[in-house]
Amino acid sequence: MKINIKYWMRTIHRDVGFLMVGITIVYAFSGILLNHMNGKNPSYETLEAQLTLDKGLSSSQLNAQWKSNETLPPLRKSVVIDSVLIRLYLEGGIGAYNCKTGELDYQISRKRPVIYWMNNLHYNRIKGWSWTADIFAISLIFLAISGILMVPGKKGIKGRGKWYLIAGILIPLLYVLLNK
Template identity: 55%
Template sequence: MARITMSFKNKSIAYWFRQLHRDIGFVAVGFCFIYAVSGILLNHMNEKDPAYKTENKSLLFHSGLSADELPVVWTDRGGLPQLNKVMKIDDDHLRLLLDKGIGVYDARTGDLDYELYHKRAFVYWINKMHYNKVGGWTVMADLFAVSLLFLAISGLLIVKGQKGIAGRGKWYLLLGILIPVIYVILS
């Protein structure tokens, strides 16, 4: 039976770059998926944290309730989230600090509008990773950054000829550098 052996000595540096580029690239793509989804969510927050779903509610109470009376009426109503604190905003409005939410009571009308925040576990987790707020994640983030540098450099060297860095590749590389530079200059 013939034995297939592979000699490390017979392989070129280009061969090993291609192998590492491919294998590290697959791992990096997994990281890229997570960072890309998180980045898109963070870029389009519209002043709201995408890691939380906001639920808006409205109630009608008697008008003219004081900061001392409102917690009693709130508790008597039943089925409402825990009220932790009531603070005066101005002569006509009170701020309610709720368990996982916040509200405003209008003493003139008796209207009470509040919102509750529900954590979206997956989005919360990937955003924490994106912001590097997960304990010990700095090492992984640095490894990912180094792997991206390797992929960038090895990618430049893998493709030869007119489609590589010596040909049209140099123009795409220049474009990739110029886009953020021009954006910074113009903004």
């Protein structure tokens, strides 16, 4: 019985490739978000708001007024900083009330569930995911090598393919060397 290596390499390459597409899409989408964070975590959205309340409220009056408004985020506690400023600790955020002007600024952060989940996979923060990530990485190595070996002739690794392979290795190498 003769084993046809090309047949099995193509079959496994095809099947593993289809299996890895879903994980690749999750990693790629998450990677794009992480590359463009601009100092903010894409797993959370930050909402900023400003209110004008009565001037000169005490901490207890501020708490009572805050809690009576059901549209505001839950207040955990307030702390008097000085004669002008009261700090509010909110569920998922923080705020500041200026006693002299009555202005209150606050911001809260909310989890973006799908992006949070994808980034946790990307950062390998989910228990047990390391094995899946390692299998994914090994699969990508297999797909890369088997893909190189499958294309015959002038368009394959013996022809112009070698130049693309060399360019693909040089791009990250040169980037690292030029940005030291």
